[in-house]
Amino acid sequence: MFSFFKKKTPPPAQPEKQPEPSPETDAAAPAPTPAPEAAPTVTVPTAPLPRAADEADKTSGAGQLKTSAVEPSSPAPAAPEPARRPSWTERLKAGLSKTRDKLGKSLAGLFGGGKIDEDLYEELETVLLTADMGVDATTHLLKDVRERVSLRGLKDASELKGALKDALADLIEPLEKPLQVEAKKPFVIMLAGVNGAGKTTSIGKLAKYYQSQGKSVLLAAGDTFRAAAREQLMAWGERNNVTVIAQQGGDAAAVCFDAIKAAEARGIDIVLADTAGRLPTQLHLMEEIRKVKRVIQKARPDAPHEVVLVLDANIGQNALNQVKAFDEALGLTGLILTKLDGTAKGGVIAAIAKQHPVPLRFIGVGESIDDLRPFSARDYVDALFD
Numbered sequence: 001m002f003s004f005f006k007k008k009t010p011p012p013a014q015p016e017k018q019p020e021p022s023p024e025t026d027a028a029a030p031a032p033t034p035a036p037e038a039a040p041t042v043t044v045p046t047a048p049l050p051r052a053a054d055e056a057d058k059t060s061g062a063g064q065l066k067t068s069a070v071e072p073s074s075p076a077p078a079a080p081e082p083a084r085r086p087s088w089t090e091r092l093k094a095g096l097s098k099t100r101d102k103l104g105k106s107l108a109g110l111f112g113g114g115k116i117d118e119d120l121y122e123e124l125e126t127v128l129l130t131a132d133m134g135v136d137a138t139t140h141l142l143k144d145v146r147e148r149v150s151l152r153g154l155k156d157a158s159e160l161k162g163a164l165k166d167a168l169a170d171l172i173e174p175l176e177k178p179l180q181v182e183a184k185k186p187f188v189i190m191l192a193g194v195n196g197a198g199k200t201t202s203i204g205k206l207a208k209y210y211q212s213q214g215k216s217v218l219l220a221a222g223d224t225f226r227a228a229a230r231e232q233l234m235a236w237g238e239r240n241n242v243t244v245i246a247q248q249g250g251d252a253a254a255v256c257f258d259a260i261k262a263a264e265a266r267g268i269d270i271v272l273a274d275t276a277g278r279l280p281t282q283l284h285l286m287e288e289i290r291k292v293k294r295v296i297q298k299a300r301p302d303a304p305h306e307v308v309l310v311l312d313a314n315i316g317q318n319a320l321n322q323v324k325a326f327d328e329a330l331g332l333t334g335l336i337l338t339k340l341d342g343t344a345k346g347g348v349i350a351a352i353a354k355q356h357p358v359p360l361r362f363i364g365v366g367e368s369i370d371d372l373r374p375f376s377a378r379d380y381v382d383a384l385f386d
């Protein structure tokens with residue numbers, strides 16, 4: 001768990017009242033997973049909602065205030081910075097050390113010297129497969145490397161590294177499409193994924209990332225199933241001066257609807273909408289997340305502007321199945337690959353590029369708040385090989 005999510009801010013004593021049913025929470029599908037709390041209750045905001053947000057709640061059909069906008073009165077003091085923070089490139093390299101160690105050790109033997117022959121290609125094939133690149137990407141890379149070898153007239157195994165790096169960079173480069181958030185205001189980003197993939201922590205990291213670019217951010221605590229996810233976001237929002245729209249034990253779609261209305265009323269740049277974790281095989285939950293998307297569209301017809309699947313890199317080739325299933329259900333526009341630091345399966349990016357390419361917007365290589373950055377194919381390849 002992130003340290004910035006670990007620290008909990010004790011909530012103030014809060015009166016509770018029963019909410020009215022929310023009309024935007026259409027009854028197309030029953031709430032798929034009962035919330036842990038028996039009856040939804042109202043969390044009164046720590047600071048009174050500005051009038052604009054009240055308007056937003058009226059617009060959303062909530063006669064009474066049922067979502068809470070948690071707004072800290074003042075940002076927490078910044079934690080003392082370490083003497084010198086490693087650069088992103090250093091952290092990327094450190095984060096990819098497991099994949100690099102596995103790949104690098106095997107490749108060091110291959111690239112050590114000697115002739116380029118069939119035995120060498122066979123060994124290279126094994127190395128790529130064990131780095132979780134998958135059969136299709138491995139076959140593609142081998143063919144590409146062979147072509148480069150013959151085009152460049154390479155003879156010695158030591159020259160193979162450059163050819164492989166170029167082939168891999170070419171394969172994964174199409175995934176490098178940085179997210180453009182300027183075109184819409186608010187730009188609504190919906191995050192989906194299986195349990196524990198890193199959605200909530202990625203939202204915290206993204207909020208910080210966009211704040212550092214001078215953008216205003218609002219968070220929708222749409223993971224109404226796991227209470228700790230809402231608390232994570234609320235605590236994080238309080239410490240970083242970001243408004244969090246939350247509802248205790250309520251409906252994810254309604255939370256997202258209210259968040260968008262609040263963001264519109266306040267002129268917020270970016271809405272980050274969390275959702276509960278689910279497996280693609282849990283069909284009722286996949287239907288529920290489709291409903292969340294539909295309700296977001298009701299709040300704002302062109303939204304969500306980005307539907308991101310958050311993937312845990314540790315699952316290797318299984319990531320492909322998740323991409324296909326969530327893409328079919330939601331129409332994905334982007335991916336975030338987390339926990340590349342904890343795995344030797346970083347090659348899965350090549351598998352995604354070959355078999356089901358969806359833009360890889362961000363990669364996560366550590367637990368620190370700065371360890372999520374836009375994906376750069378060349379940086380990634382360099383960090384993997386050098």
Ligand SMILES: Nc1nc2c(ncn2[C@@H]2O[C@H](COP(=O)(O)OP(=O)(O)OP(=O)(O)O)[C@@H](O)[C@H]2O)c(=O)[nH]1
Binds near residue numbers: 001002197198276278
């Ligand atoms: N090492 C490492 N850990 C990460 C990274 N991203 C997320 N985590 C950790 O992964 C764990 C799960 O993260 P969450 O954000 O709670 O996952 P989630 O997808 O919101 O989980 P659910 O709400 O259960 O679906 C936490 O302990 C995070 O600290 C990463 O890039 N590297």
